[in-house]
Amino acid sequence: MKNYNIVVVGGGPAGVVTAVTARKIYSDKKIVLIRNVEKPLIPCGIPYIYGTLGDIKKNIMADTPLNNSNVDIILGEVKEIDRANKTVLLDNNEVIKYEKLVLATGSIPFQLNIKGENLKGVYYIKKSFNHLANLKDEIEKAKNIVIIGGGFIGVEFADEIAKLENKNVTLIEMMDKILLAAFDKEFCEIGEEKLKSSGVKILTKNKVVEILGDSKVKKIKLASGEEIDADVVIIAIGGKANSKLAKDADLLIGKFGAIWTDEYMRTTDENIFAVGDCAEKKDFFTRKPSNAMLASIATAEARIAGMNLYKLKVLRLNYGTISIFSTAINDYAFGAAGMTESNALKEGFEIVTGNFETVDKHPGSMPESRKLKVKLIFSKDSGILLGGQVSGGITVGEMINLIGLAIQSKMSATEIITFQIGTHPRLTSAPTVYPIIKAAENALMLL
Amino acid sequence: MKNYNIVVVGGGPAGVVTAVTARKIYSDKKIVLIRNVEKPLIPCGIPYIYGTLGDIKKNIMADTPLNNSNVDIILGEVKEIDRANKTVLLDNNEVIKYEKLVLATGSIPFQLNIKGENLKGVYYIKKSFNHLANLKDEIEKAKNIVIIGGGFIGVEFADEIAKLENKNVTLIEMMDKILLAAFDKEFCEIGEEKLKSSGVKILTKNKVVEILGDSKVKKIKLASGEEIDADVVIIAIGGKANSKLAKDADLLIGKFGAIWTDEYMRTTDENIFAVGDCAEKKDFFTRKPSNAMLASIATAEARIAGMNLYKLKVLRLNYGTISIFSTAINDYAFGAAGMTESNALKEGFEIVTGNFETVDKHPGSMPESRKLKVKLIFSKDSGILLGGQVSGGITVGEMINLIGLAIQSKMSATEIITFQIGTHPRLTSAPTVYPIIKAAENALMLL
Secondary structure: OEEOOEEEEOOOHHHHHHHHHHHHHOOOOOEEEEEOOOOOEOHHHHHHHHOOOOOHHHHEOOOHHHHHOOOEEEEOOEEEEEOOOOEEEEOOOOEEEOOEEEEOOOEEEOOOOOEOOOOEOEEEOOOOHHHHHHHHHHHHHOOEEEEEOOOHHHHHHHHHHOOOOOOEEEEEOOOOOOOOOOOOHHHHHHHHHHHHHOOEEEEOOOOEEEEEEOOEEEEEEEOOOOEEEOOEEEEOOOEEEOOHHHHHOOOOEOOOOOEOOOOOOEOOOOOEEEOHHHEOEEEOOOOOEEOOOOHHHHHHHHHHHHHHOOOOOOOOOOOOEOOOEEEEEOOEEEEEEEOOHHHHHHOOOOEEEEEEEEEOOOOOOOOOOOEEEEEEEEEOOOOEEEEEEEEEOOOHHHHHHHHHHHHHOOOEHHHHHOOOOOOOOOOOOOHHHOHHHHHHHHHHOOO | OEEOOEEEEOOOHHHHHHHHHHHHHOOOOOEEEEEOOOOOEOHHHHHHHHOOOOOHHHHEOOOHHHHHOOOEEEEOOEEEEEOOOOEEEEOOOOEEEOOEEEEOOOEEEOOOOOEOOOOEOEEEOOOOHHHHHHHHHHHHHOOEEEEEOOOHHHHHHHHHHOOOOOOEEEEEOOOOOOOOOOOOHHHHHHHHHHHHHOOEEEEOOOOEEEEEEOOEEEEEEEOOOOEEEOOEEEEOOOEEEOOHHHHHOOOOEOOOOOEOOOOOOEOOOOOEEEOHHHEOEEEOOOOOEEOOOOHHHHHHHHHHHHHHOOOOOOOOOOOOEOOEEEEEEOOEEEEEEEOOHHHHHHOOOOEEEEEEEEEOOOOOOOOOOOEEEEEEEEEOOOOEEEEEEEEEOOOHHHHHHHHHHHHHOOOEHHHHHOOOOOOOOOOOOOHHHOHHHHHHHHHHOOO
8 A cells, every 4th residue: 555645636737736736835745646647638738739739749748847846646547535544546456545635537528418429430528648649530531520519629629620621610509609608799709700710610509419320420410400411520518527536435516516625625525625627616706606617727726725735824715716718719819707798697796898999009000910809897886897808819818817817806997997007019909098998997987 | 268178288198098088087078188299109109110010100199089089189389387377378379278287298308418419310219200200211221220228119129120121230228238127137138139139239338428420420439439330329218207387387396307296196286187207106116206107107197187187086096106018029028017126125125036937828839839937026024016027929918917917906926826817728828837826836935
């Protein structure tokens, strides 16, 4: 039996960041990370294997941070947690003792549960090197590619594959628009327009009812009866928490099947922590459980868990999940943080929105200027910022982080309009029309 | 005699934003903006006229916002303020009555006061269309161009002119490094390296003592005795507040010759406001007067003044100037906000710094990845963020705004490390190594 102080189960970003953070705070502890894959992939990079990167090897998460932090790595699958003896059992029957156990077991894809989903050429997005390498080979040979699911992953796959030569890419989404879980309609529409100009055919308000073929996929069949040729089908309809280990160990499991934790990321057993996709989130504003799954959320939770394993660090806790998303379609970027207008209304918030459009450089005649669109959602009574959405050029990724920080700081529209910013012709909008300030001004006129 | 409720003197960003903001709040007031130039220029765009834009007309500030806000424009020079009668006198002897007067008279270049500075071919950076158009003609004909002053403007001019064919560009700076007023040395050094690779010759710790020539400049002479050929000399050594009108009207003038104001941007006469380069700043942390002059600061002040002209708006006041700078050299971007390490030490703050380097996309194998370097400066006792510096790709402009917001929100290192962010392969660093969080972590290990 091996003895460790800290045992982390899972080799994704949540596991790695927990281990590396724990090492910084607890320099004398023996730490091990157990994972079931030899070459872990960078999750957000997966769609880019198929176009921009062109090589799956470019998307492997290096072990350097773990090695530099003196964290042991064990390849294996944890089959069972023995809470009474504080051990875990591996698939090779090895037993490992822990003082503190961290579950970072990630998520598994939702199943469509339709006929034909096991045909050759039909792929769920599993974070496995060989699985995704096979998908790459099949895409290269394929002409007709159908992607089921218009969330981030589906959209990014579609945009990347459309860059390859001689591919017909069709994206199928059940809801009215793509990306509707994260954005209000007007942003989704810009996204659809950009994705169409990448050459992707989009079918919204449509549902795949069957996948047709003999041993290999040939077509998909829509609820409408329409059939579409398909050499490869990629199913990207989201995932659910991989919480089986925790459930078997009688830890509390929440509404979406994820592991409940407190604000320090402790499960109902205070020596067992859970972080990342397998852990339940609580929405920052509604205080309801949420099923947001993003590597950036996972790493924020991992930092909190890593610090609090042995001693509680005041203020280093999880105040609730904002869900900050960003993506790029046809080199046009989109970001969302906090609540959308439609979600805020659905949840019963009384809100006012502010909108502004400008360009992302100044003067607008600067080369490579992009149209920049900002929407902010405020609580009507307090003026507190509830959410924001941005579309534009590459700087959108950091603009949405700025909006995310303003949300987490509970800033009001009044504070945002007197916010000091820096501007530069090559880097930002003009100071006279800095769009986050102008959108807040726009909202204030209505408050 | 014309009668207005609100009279704004000055047509730069500060004047325009004051007028436009005032219109939103005070819909029934008659507003006029008086300016002494027909075609006002976008100040931060001026260096880009000479390379990237290639045409001064592309850098004119449009009158659309003023026209849309129903603000009258008068071309003329204000010669005098009569505070007793609440009027201003124009150079054509017209008298204009005000209830509220806003001075947005900007700055005028510092003079070198050396022999030869009046020779043809020697240019200060005045915000005048014809002056800058003449400079463009002369640069086009010139072979040898000498720029005096290694601050933002000098560096941006050097970088832009070096893009033209067949130009020898020499930049001369008195201090040890270029950009030393805004950045710590290690960032200045990266800036020098990038500027050199643009083809600019940099002479630091050097001073021009004389400009040589008959009617037209031929050479400059350094303190060392060395002489350098020059067809054009550009002097960019900063500016001082244009506060003559205010001084003549017996308004209080501060240490750097700028107009004193309170937190609502009111001068010692509560019906007269001052905003932008002509108004004195107060440093956010040291609470000392500062001479920062940036369009972004000017517009923040203008918004506050515009809102508070008739009624004081609680919380919409100026808590002190952070000075958020950003620039680009050879397509590599630099940003600074708040205090540098060297300034903080000079001012007697007890500090701890945190540093981190990564790339600005993920995985690092993504095309166009840039090295990204972040430095954060914290107060040692409270852990409060005092300043930050970033260098990297185009996203630096918004990253430094994010750091600026964290400074203004008085965030501590502890809060920053649990800050939730969004990340994306094309748009940001990886979630595991988001550099603002990692730099705060680095600082905390020392706190």
